[in-house]
Amino acid sequence: MSKPPLPPEAVELLRRPNPAVIATLRADGAPITTPTWYLWEEDGRVLVNMDEGRVRLGHVRRDPRVSLTVLDKDDWYTHITLIGRVTEIREDEDRSDIDRLSEQYIGKPYPDRVRDRVSAWITVDRWHGWGELKDSDQPG
Numbered sequence: 001m002s003k004p005p006l007p008p009e010a011v012e013l014l015r016r017p018n019p020a021v022i023a024t025l026r027a028d029g030a031p032i033t034t035p036t037w038y039l040w041e042e043d044g045r046v047l048v049n050m051d052e053g054r055v056r057l058g059h060v061r062r063d064p065r066v067s068l069t070v071l072d073k074d075d076w077y078t079h080i081t082l083i084g085r086v087t088e089i090r091e092d093e094d095r096s097d098i099d100r101l102s103e104q105y106i107g108k109p110y111p112d113r114v115r116d117r118v119s120a121w122i123t124v125d126r127w128h129g130w131g132e133l134k135d136s137d138q139p140g
Contacts, residue, residue, distance in 0.1 A: 001083065001126040002135045004044055010080055010133050013072055014040035017105045022048060023067040024059035031067075032059070037101040038068060045121045046082060049098045052116040060086045066122055078131030084124040092117035 006014070022036045034056055039047040046068060050057045060066060064085040072078040092098055095110060097119040102110035110117075129135045 001128045020070045025063045080129045083126045086120045087123040088121040092119045
């Protein structure tokens with residue numbers, strides 16, 4: 001697996017609203033995956049946002065290690081997996097973070113304005129790509 005920084009073509013894929021799955025760790029250590037929206041930040045971190053009642057929020061508060069796999073929506077064979085940890089968690093009191101994610105994915109502010117939201121930023125420690133983005137640390 002490669003270490004950051006990611007090459008420009010990988011960052012370009014991550015800037016688009018592609019399907020993604022996040023893996024967190026349950027209390028018993030078992031991984032569990034969930035589809036999620038994500039947003040690649042200019043500082044190289046990844047923003048995810050959760051309803052305050054989501055189980056995965058408890059997972060990352062207890063154990064910040066995560067993995068995020070992003071699939072090219074036009075060619076799922078091409079994908080990038082980011083391995084890292086949640087390094088910042090904060091309340092999304094004004095819904096600005098979920099609105100940024102929603103604008104990216106559905107082109108409008110997030111419709112549910114009732115439930116509280118929490119933002120989490122993932123710092124990438126390692127990554128690997130496949131398909132068109134196969135990284136050079138992998139065998140041919």
